Amino acid sequence: MKLVRFNGGRIGVLEDALVHDITATIGLNPAAWPPVGMVQLIASFDSLLPRILMQMIQGGIPEKDIRLETPILWPNKLIAYPVNFTAHGEERNVTLRADTNGFFLKAASSLSGPQDPIILPELPGREVHHECELAIIIGKEARHVDAAQALACVFGYACLIDVTVRGKEDRVMRKSYDTFTPIGPVIVTSDEVGDPSSLDLKLWVNDELRQHANTRDLILDVPNMVAMASSVATLYPGDVIASGTPAGVGPIRAGDRVTIEIERVGRMSISVKQGSGGSNQAIHGEALR
Numbered sequence: 543m544k545l546v547r548f549n550g551g552r553i554g555v556l557e558d559a560l561v562h563d564i565t566a567t568i569g570l571n572p573a574a575w576p577p578v579g580m581v582q583l584i585a586s587f588d589s590l591l592p593r594i595l596m597q598m599i600q601g602g603i604p605e606k607d608i609r610l611e612t613p614i615l616w617p618n619k620l621i622a623y624p625v626n627f628t629a630h631g632e633e634r635n636v637t638l639r640a641d642t643n644g645f646f647l648k649a650a651s652s653l654s655g656p657q658d659p660i661i662l663p664e665l666p667g668r669e670v671h672h673e674c675e676l677a678i679i680i681g682k683e684a685r686h687v688d689a690a691q692a693l694a695c696v697f698g699y700a701c702l703i704d705v706t707v708r709g710k711e712d713r714v715m716r717k718s719y720d721t722f723t724p725i726g727p728v729i730v731t732s733d734e735v736g737d738p739s740s741l742d743l744k745l746w747v748n749d750e751l752r753q754h755a756n757t758r759d760l761i762l763d764v765p766n767m768v769a770m771a772s773s774v775a776t777l778y779p780g781d782v783i784a785s786g787t788p789a790g791v792g793p794i795r796a797g798d799r800v801t802i803e804i805e806r807v808g809r810m811s812i813s814v815k816q817g818s819g820g821s822n823q824a825i826h827g828e829a830l831r
């Protein structure tokens with residue numbers, strides 16, 4: 543099943559280019575704040591499924607007539623793995639690795655949708671890079687799960703771009719600008735994706751293929767990413783884990799279009815725009831005293 547958020551926080555199921563609106567079916571007020579509707583749906587998915595399937599018998603709205611939004615926002619955690627493909631570690635000339643350094647967090651407020659642009663901060667002389675990643679969406683509360691049990695905790699997957707300002711400042715700050723985590727275009731449930739151990743990932747900037755890899759080359763695979771995260775923190779339904787990027791990262795600039803495609807997960811194309819602001823003392827390297 544492919545789940546979407548659209549038109550101001552409504553939730554739907556995408557099937558055959560039609561969006562079936564299940565907002566009322568699942569008792570969701572799309573205007574409620576905080577916007578946790580998708581998190582609630584994931585947490586109660588098994589019990590809501592019969593009602594969702596009944597609603598899908600009704601007609602849907604053509605996909606072209608709706609505006610897709612970030613399929614999930616306001617997760618409890620947005621976890622991200624650093625260098626998780628050996629070739630990316632080599633191109634960045636770092637010894638940091640997901641298996642020996644573990645994960646970090648990005649601000650969840652950096653999540654944005656498949657029809658939202660990446661807004662570049664105003665940081666003269668700095669490069670902002672694309673990182674092509676698989677998003678793992680947690681479905682069940684998980685604590686101290688081992689790798690053999692981990693896939694049972696996964697609800698689904700999405701495409702994710704981990705946008706990053708290159709530099710020496712703390713990674714969390716450089717990766718947490720608003721719109722720096724486009725995710726989507728949908729959440730595909732794990733039953734549709736099947737085995738996540740051999741998915742092809744591609745990322746283009748305009749027409750240039752910049753990244754092409756396969757999840758079989760991950761250092762920490764999907765079960766081990768979930769297991770490691772759950773060894774530290776309780777994972778909750780809706781939590782997002784970004785897989786780490788393969789080699790081929792590079793700069794994006796205003797006017798570019800970044801396209802990500804993951805086998806059986808989806809494809810989305812994101813525009814890049816120049817914003818204003820975003821600099822601070824850390825970026826300038828000016829100590830207060």
Ligand code: MN
Pocket residue numbers: 622623624673675704784786787
């Ligand atoms: Mn990354």
